[in-house]
Amino acid sequence: MQADVKLDTLGYFCPMPIILTSKKIKELLPGQVLEVISDDEGIKKDMPAWCETTGHHMVGMEEENGADKKIYKAYVKKV
Amino acid sequence: MNATNVEPATALAELRETKPDKVTLVVLSGDMDRVMAALIIATGAAAMGMQVTMFYTFWGLNAIRKENVSSTPKDWLRRAFGWLNKGGASRLPLSRFHFGGLGTTMMKKVMKDNRMPGIPELMETAQDLGVKMIACTTTLGLMGISKETLIDGIDQLAGVSTYLNEARHGSVNLFI
Numbered sequence: 001m002q003a004d005v006k007l008d009t010l011g012y013f014c015p016m017p018i019i020l021t022s023k024k025i026k027e028l029l030p031g032q033v034l035e036v037i038s039d040d041e042g043i044k045k046d047m048p049a050w051c052e053t054t055g056h057h058m059v060g061m062e063e064e065n066g067a068d069k070k071i072y073k074a075y076v077k078k079v
Numbered sequence: 080m081n082a083t084n085v086e087p088a089t090a091l092a093e094l095r096e097t098k099p100d101k102v103t104l105v106v107l108s109g110d111m112d113r114v115m116a117a118l119i120i121a122t123g124a125a126a127m128g129m130q131v132t133m134f135y136t137f138w139g140l141n142a143i144r145k146e147n148v149s150s151t152p153k154d155w156l157r158r159a160f161g162w163l164n165k166g167g168a169s170r171l172p173l174s175r176f177h178f179g180g181l182g183t184t185m186m187k188k189v190m191k192d193n194r195m196p197g198i199p200e201l202m203e204t205a206q207d208l209g210v211k212m213i214a215c216t217t218t219l220g221l222m223g224i225s226k227e228t229l230i231d232g233i234d235q236l237a238g239v240s241t242y243l244n245e246a247r248h249g250s251v252n253l254f255i
Contacts, residue, residue: 011194015123019204022126053100053127 001060001075003035004028010071014042018050021076025056028078033059036074039066047074055079100129101249105242108255109138110174111183111198117255118201124251125208132245133205136215139255140222141166142198143214143230150225157223164222168199168230206232213237 007024009017017038028034036047044061051058059075102124106117121131135143144166152158176182190197196204206212213235219226226236235241246252 013193013195015119015126016196019122019126019208022128022208050127053129 001035001062001073002033003075004032006035006037009036009038009040011039013040014046017043018046021047021050022054025076025078030078032078034076034078036076038072038074039069041070041072043072043074047076051076100124100127100251101245102129102131102251103242103246103249103253104131104133105252105254106133106135106139106142107137108174109141109171111171111186112174113255114139114142114171114198115201117253118198118205120253121210122201122204122208125205125210129251130211131205131209132211132213132242132249134213134215134242134245136218137222138164140214140218140224140229142168142171142202143212143233144224145228145230146170148228150223150228152223152225154223161223166224166228168202169197171198202230211235213241 005024005028007020009020012020017036017040021034021036024036025034036043047061048058050056056079057077059077061075062073064071064073102121104117104121106114108114117133121133124131141164146167146169149161152161171183172180173183173186176186187197211234212232214226214229214233214237216236216238219236226233
């Protein structure tokens with residue numbers, strides 16, 4: 001999936017990925033897509049929940065096998 | 080009749096702007112694990128665009144006290160209490176397995192090794208995100224803590240009415 005801006009939150013646990021996302025999204029223009037990379041499994045549920053509350057659009061989620069654990073890529077479109 | 084078409088997402092964003100969800104947290108505990116849970120909820124809620132108020136009372140006040148600064152109450156009872164009850168965000172004990180400081184130190188090491196923010200970092204993040212901090216005046220007085228010994232950025236010194244006035248607009252109100 002194509003993203004305009006990338007945010008690396010690898011190694012961070014809840015609530016840091018969401019807090020970093022909420023700060024980063026402010027730098028985007030409406031319609032742009034932010035890719036949040038995380039190895040915290042909680043992001044699978046937390047990012048859609050964050051989008052539901054803030055009104056931003058959850059475009060999709062990808063999973064990849066990292067070195068020792070899974071890596072998640074969440075795509076959020078700024079509204 | 081005039082009907083204006085509004086994009087649902089825009090309408091939602093505007094609604095959140097004008098009437099966001101409100102979260103209030105009463106922090107009574109001064110245990111590291113409990114204060115950490117409170118701060119994680121507070122920072123998470125603020126990141127979700129909610130208005131957050133944290134009301135610190137009793138042992139919870141230790142989380143918003145400056146370190147190595149002691150108040151000097153006039154009566155000896157509260158002075159003695161002040162020696163026993165040290166404050167500071169990085170000095171809070173675990174509710175279990177504190178073991179005179181050893182357990183808490185080990186927990187902090189594990190947290191640091193895993194890049195998990197500690198209480199001081201979470202507190203700073205909460206203040207950055209605009210979480211409102213209120214200190215309870217009654218328990219400040221009771222425990223002989225002067226307001227000068229609280230950390231910077233405490234928004235209000237207030238009482239139960241202030242809390243209730245916030246909580247009655249709150250959709251999430253927690254007591255920790």
